[in-house]
Amino acid sequence: MNWVWVNLDLVAGRTLDHLVLTVPPIILTFLIAVPLGTIAHRYRATRGVILTAGGLLYAVPSLPLFIMLPAIVGTSIRSPLNLIIALTLYGIALMVRVVADALASVDTGVRQSAIGVGFSPGSVFWRVDLPLAGPVLLAGMRVVAVSTVSLATVGAVIGVQSLGSLFTDGFQRGIQEEIVAGIVATVLLAVLFDAALVGLGRLLMPWQRVQAGGSAVTRARETA
Amino acid sequence: MNFFIAAIAWLFDPAHYTGAGSIPSRLLEHLGFTLVTLVFASVIAIPAGYYIGHTGRGRRVAILLSGGLRALPTLGLLTLVGLWVGIGLEAPYVALTILAIPPILAGAYTGFEAIDRATIDAATAMGMSGGQVVRKVEMPLGLPLLIGGLRSATLQVVATATLAAYIADVGLGRPVFEGLKTNNYDEMLAGSILVILLALVLEGIFALATRLALRVVPTASGLQPDLTR
Amino acid sequence: DPIKGDTAPSSSGDTTTLVVGSQDYYSNEIVAEIYAQALENNGYNVERDFRIGVREVYLPDLEAGKIDVFPEYTGSLLQALDKNAKGGTKEEVHDALADAVPDTLRVLDAAGASDQNSWTVTEDFAKKYNLTDLASLKNVTEPITVGGNSELQTRPYGPKALKEKYGIDIAGFTPVEDSGGPLTVKALVDGDIQLANIYTADPNIKSNHLVALKDPDGLFFPDNIVPVVSKKVDDKAIDILNTISGALGEGELVDLNSESVNDKKQADVIASEWLKEKNLF
Amino acid sequence: MIEFRHVTKRFPGGTVAVEDFSLVLPSRKTTVFAGSSGSGKTTLLRMINRMVDPTEGSIEIDGVDVATVDPVKLRRSIGYVMQSSGLLPHRTVVDNVATVPLLRRVPRRQARTDALALLDTVGLDRALADRYPSQLSGGQQQRVGVARGLAVDPNILLMDEPFGAVDPIVRSELQQELLRLKRELHKTIVFVTHDVEEAFLLGDQVVILREGGRVAQVGSPAEILARPADDFVARFVGADRGRRALHVVTQDGAELLMDSEGRVAGVLGHGKPGTGEQPR
Amino acid sequence: MIEFRHVTKRFPGGTVAVEDFSLVLPSRKTTVFAGSSGSGKTTLLRMINRMVDPTEGSIEIDGVDVATVDPVKLRRSIGYVMQSSGLLPHRTVVDNVATVPLLRRVPRRQARTDALALLDTVGLDRALADRYPSQLSGGQQQRVGVARGLAVDPNILLMDEPFGAVDPIVRSELQQELLRLKRELHKTIVFVTHDVEEAFLLGDQVVILREGGRVAQVGSPAEILARPADDFVARFVGADRGRRALHVVTQDGAELLMDSEGRVAGVLGHGKPGTGEQPR
């Protein structure tokens, strides 16, 4: 414990590095996965392709991806950008399926009746599909956030500074406190992101509070 | 693109097919390591998941615990346990078993929970004992979701087993690390390609298994537990 | 090649900003930090690009002038630059290195402190087979497994060289990626490996009663710490770095490393305390 | 007046949901489509507001072919009510009722005032206005659905099994409420159900449908009951099993009406046929 | 004979589903529990085969307190049929029917033969024997459910809204089938429904339940209809709105029976009360 107090600035610095590495992928994931997932949901023909591609992408191990990506997109192997792209790809791989499933889980009765009373196609998407898919989307984003935070530590192996650097450095110097501090900080950061997302969900989906959690939501969260 | 050509050349270099650390032996090590890890994780997670799914007890704890386990960085665990027990396979087994537990656990209990309550009620009403309900109803009907959980655990373990080479002379992570440390990009890329191929093959096998399981349970259509891992 | 980083802070025309780099190794980072603080205390702007990785990763950046100051090890760097280099005394190696570096780089004065590669065994193992130097490894009747970082396999002093120079047969290689750190030591003590590549400045040698075998045939080159600098480094800065090398005497590095490993201090703290203690800048 | 002219609907899969269907639905009357599952009732209803477009034939509302009207505009001029699930779960009751007026850019404040008034119309307490649908009972949800259908004051109200999901006592209350609305509002109502009793209670004109939207019989409840067109209709309305063939049996001093299976259908009275007033 | 003695069921959450309920269900007769949602019908039914154990009071079957019988054994001696979803989706039709006999170690071959015979009994084509439940229509699934309930030749058959999920024509067919089985098999049947018509059609004894399993009225259909015990019963059976108060109206030469709202309920005939034979 003493180590942590003495080296608080180091932990803080690595945490900051970690934030820089993980916040952009989480946001980018959402911005890219929602349209992609919507396309997969809307057009049967694209569904197979998009979802399979996502599944396969997720099968690519992180370390090799960090290594291969530079050869493909031309970044440098040590560049944080490389890591951000890789983490975003993982996020998308995970999230497109959730988006497609979430949209599919929207009660057709509610959709049909909205169309029936005169919602235009745009209104149906923005005012019905998206909010009703919200809880499942949120569940998916929570998983994305946690796994992004956890995955980013692997970057330390190829020399991208993050909380993972506390593992490699502590390992070299044989300082267990440093490794434990890294693990705890990673988990805390994940919990923090998770709580932030839950809070955001509460704010954006006030109706959720009055109803027992839908089964699709709990399922999405737990099987993740 | 020429990186890939060089990597493929590395892959087809006959020199890499003999002796210790040859491609086939690395592949087998990787596969073996993955399977053993899955067995460890299954032995822990499936009974626990079945218990939770059948009784509905301990669910909150399980959710919290899986969430926490999922946030645990594998690299951190690997190095920490490595410092305790030294080099060799113990630390990778511990770290990766922990990684594999949450999806299998979730697959096991959501598999039970997704079963129509009425089906279980009817089985009970007919006079099945608790054990019979588990064996004859819940286990077969929960199978597709369990397979889904195993599938996502497998993918994660195959992928992450690369890191085991950080403290053990095992698996396809070896060429990756060796290439990384010796500036041999071809070797690194070749190792990566092998891991990805292995992951894809296993994914294919699971897709097949899921289809077979769905044949056993014709109504459990489209159950996809692995929307996230 | 993607390994060639493009992220090293690029030096602008402003000569007062210097980029100091370090390997992905805590001991090297301490020395780099000493350089950095000394330069800062003398009015230079310093950008730290530490923990870059192994030599293969940073050398291209160094040669390209993206890094201005880098703590190096004379023998290892010489062997990296010239595969056919011959060994010798520490002065000979230093001179050879000065010739071998590309024109874009300069090698300053070497420090007395060195961090030598060494082949190390446990005290018990040494006693059992009566080991003193590498040649005596022939006495060993059991298979010898070597442990060390991946890159050790391709180094000119690696298992292959042991066979060539001393005729020692190595049964196997176990990779341990902590640069001769605690895990390697533990593996050695546990008997998982019999021979490990551990740096002579590693405080673990002392605390774990390890024996670094002598190297009469010069398998390892002397590895004195030496600043390698770019053209951007002016005379004043060179003076500063040479002063540090002068103060960094034999054995100093073991103490510095011990502060990191045993006292668990951070590099910047160790560096500033050392500078204060030596009354430098 | 709504007129179906030789309407056929073939779905992409090949199912012919409706085949060569022609019918006139008189204004300000209630027409009920009754038939078993899959007989094309919903499809017929949805062709009126263009949620489904016919493959062949045309539908006219007061002489205007609906195919020539912008579907979104058309739908906003027609009320639509369906089984419970139709409310937006993420909007409060009053917002649900006011959605379409708001889409039509009625000012917020006025839309809300109108919506509250509509809650009165359908017999809902205004105190429920700020609840979410999930906080209401099934019957209350259905009332909100009806209020929403009425929100744009449409001439036509389409109702697709609106009371199918609630329990029998509540259902009967909702039916009475609808009878009251019918009398008060004089809308053209098209109502879908698979419950014969409900069809006979609510319909001025009842259309009994077979598979494929083929008309088995059209007429007033009395006409259909008195002279079922064929076996199918007889079976559907329950005449075949003698459920509608009643006899008088005196038991415990009361004159009971029994069907041919000995099941009691009612008690014989000697008053005038009812005027629709409830005798409470 | 099944006898409820002062039975109360309080669920862990605090809901009192059934309170101080006492009733005798005569052997070889059909007793129907009718009541709206949440009135405790299912709870009452499930206390008979110990799927739910009462908090207070006892239930006796032919004088034996069920609490003293091993629940698994008890359930294997009582047939149970519920809404469609109860079949095992991963077993074929014939395996579903044979489940309990197999659990009781009846030899495979014989269990199968018996199961096929039961398919005949419930009017199902043997050709369907090797299909999975999902490959059957809702009505066919219900027949399989009934066959399964009969598989151990139980004296008691519990049926929980067995026809709630099928469409009206099929429902009416299933009801007729059940009436036939009643006549042929002479089982003690306990039937739950919230449809009054169904209750009156099938029940020898009908129990109208209020909230909390409180008995509003018990009696034969005729008794209940002739003299509803109170407003609640009157409303429930539809007597209050005059739906059961019928008058004769002559129209187009037929004597129609109309209720007080002008809805046609039937046609007056002058034959004898039916014997239950179908006039087809």
Ligand SMILES: Nc1ncnc2c1ncn2[C@@H]1O[C@H](COP(=O)(O)OP(=O)(O)OP(=O)(O)O)[C@@H](O)[C@H]1O
């Ligand atoms: N979008 C669609 N695509 C393909 N077939 C459809 C579609 N909608 C309905 N059908 C088919 O058309 C036929 C009529 O369907 P419709 O929904 O109109 O019946 P319904 O009378 O409303 O039935 P229910 O009482 O079950 O609601 C059915 O066979 C149905 O499967």
Ligand SMILES: Nc1ncnc2c1ncn2[C@@H]1O[C@H](COP(=O)(O)OP(=O)(O)OP(=O)(O)O)[C@@H](O)[C@H]1O
């Ligand atoms: N396992 C349970 N735990 C807690 N409360 C229960 C449970 N089962 C039933 N209840 C409650 O007991 C009451 C009676 O339920 P029951 O299922 O017997 O009603 P029902 O008459 O069968 O209703 P329905 O017609 O909807 O099937 C309800 O308020 C219900 O919420």
Ligand SMILES: [Mg+2]
């Ligand atoms: Mg319909």
Ligand SMILES: [Mg+2]
């Ligand atoms: Mg019930």
